[in-house]
Amino acid sequence: MARAYWLMKSEPDELSIHDLQRLKTARWDGVRNYQARNFMRSMQPGDLFFFYHSSCPEPGIAGIAQIDGEPYPDPTALDPKSHYHDPxxxxxxxxxxxxxxxxxxxFRSVLPLGTLKAQAGLEELPLVQKGSRLSVMPVTAEQWAIVVGLAHK
Known part of the structure; x- marks a missing residue:
């Protein structure tokens, strides 16, 4: 089966690409939208995703990470002290x-959202669509190649 590509958003004060670089691996949790959750469930080990820094002074794609292992129940939903607790x-x-x-x-520098919106070939990327707020979304192989090309310029 072909590798799939994704984009996943995180607030860098919670988990940044540099945190993940230091930790090597981490749990991606706290997704509370059913469509985004369904995308997470459909991911396969080895799939790659763009790590997007959101809700910060410089939102944009900061790097690449990989999906490891199988999906499992999000423990933060059961933790009353967690910001992501679901009663x-x-x-x-x-x-x-x-x-x-x-x-x-x-990436050497974050690819800003404005750059992504202005880039030919990314018009259909859900991230740049008006009103798109999903924290997890699919990326086509063509979109992936365009963004990686921008990052490596």
């Missing part, structure tokens, strides 16, 4: 998913 979730019925991810590459 409706239980051990028996936890609708939320977490994934383990590993570091691949940090």
């Amino acid at each position: 409706k979730a239980s051990d028996e019925k936890n609708p939320w998913t977490a994934r383990d991810v590993s570091f691949v590459e940090a």
Whole structure:
């Protein structure tokens, strides 16, 4: 089966590409949108994703990471101290998913959202679509190649 490509957003004060570089691997959790969760569940080990820094002074694609292992119930949904706690979730019925991810590459500089919006060939990338707020989204092989090319200029 062909490798799939994704984009996943994280606030860098929670988990940045540089944190992942230092840690080598981390748990990706806290996704509380059903469509984004379904994308996470459909990922395969070895799939690559753009690591997008969001809700920060310089939002943009900061690097590349990889999906490791299989999806599992997100433990933050059950933790009352967690910002991502879901009072409706239980051990028996936890609708939320977490994934383990590993570091691949940090770009020399963040590719800003404005650059991505202006780039020919990325018009259909969900990230640049008006009103798109998903934290996890698919990326086509063509879009992947364009963004990697921009990052390595």
